[in-house]
Amino acid sequence: MNTASSASRTGHCLCGAVRYRVPYPFTGEIAHCHCSMCRRAAGAVAVTWFTVPNDELEMLGVPLEVYKSSAEAERGYCPTCHSPISFWSSKFPDTIDVTLATLDDPSEFAAEMNIWTESRLPWLKLDSHLPDREGDPDED
Numbered sequence: 001m002n003t004a005s006s007a008s009r010t011g012h013c014l015c016g017a018v019r020y021r022v023p024y025p026f027t028g029e030i031a032h033c034h035c036s037m038c039r040r041a042a043g044a045v046a047v048t049w050f051t052v053p054n055d056e057l058e059m060l061g062v063p064l065e066v067y068k069s070s071a072e073a074e075r076g077y078c079p080t081c082h083s084p085i086s087f088w089s090s091k092f093p094d095t096i097d098v099t100l101a102t103l104d105d106p107s108e109f110a111a112e113m114n115i116w117t118e119s120r121l122p123w124l125k126l127d128s129h130l131p132d133r134e135g136d137p138d139e140d
């Protein structure tokens, strides 16, 4: 059994060019985001993110391609296969969100809440027993 300081989890994009490592267990939140921008950026009905401090996301393989997706946010993706990997906002400059689905084994982790549920698709039942936040709780 690894000590907590050396335990980690790894993830990768669809083609495998982008790889990353993060410490485990995570200290941040895991949330299903229902905002329309995540939905469009991922081409998915919702996007599940886990949050880590910036310096805990260790990029391996090729660097992410990054684009500005709104006035305060940047999204990172694989330059080859375009899998969405990261989200960073100047509102929370010390942390970065990573797409849970790109972990090597996402089944190990479960979301703790739904965020931006004001934008949730009305027919989507996704972990509906979890607490709903109309926006992002960190913005309260």
Ligand SMILES: [Zn+2]
Pocket: 013, 014, 015, 016, 017, 018, 078, 079, 080, 081, 082, 083
């Ligand atoms: Zn890729």
Ligand SMILES: [Zn+2]
Pocket: 033, 034, 035, 036, 037, 038, 039, 116
């Ligand atoms: Zn979102």
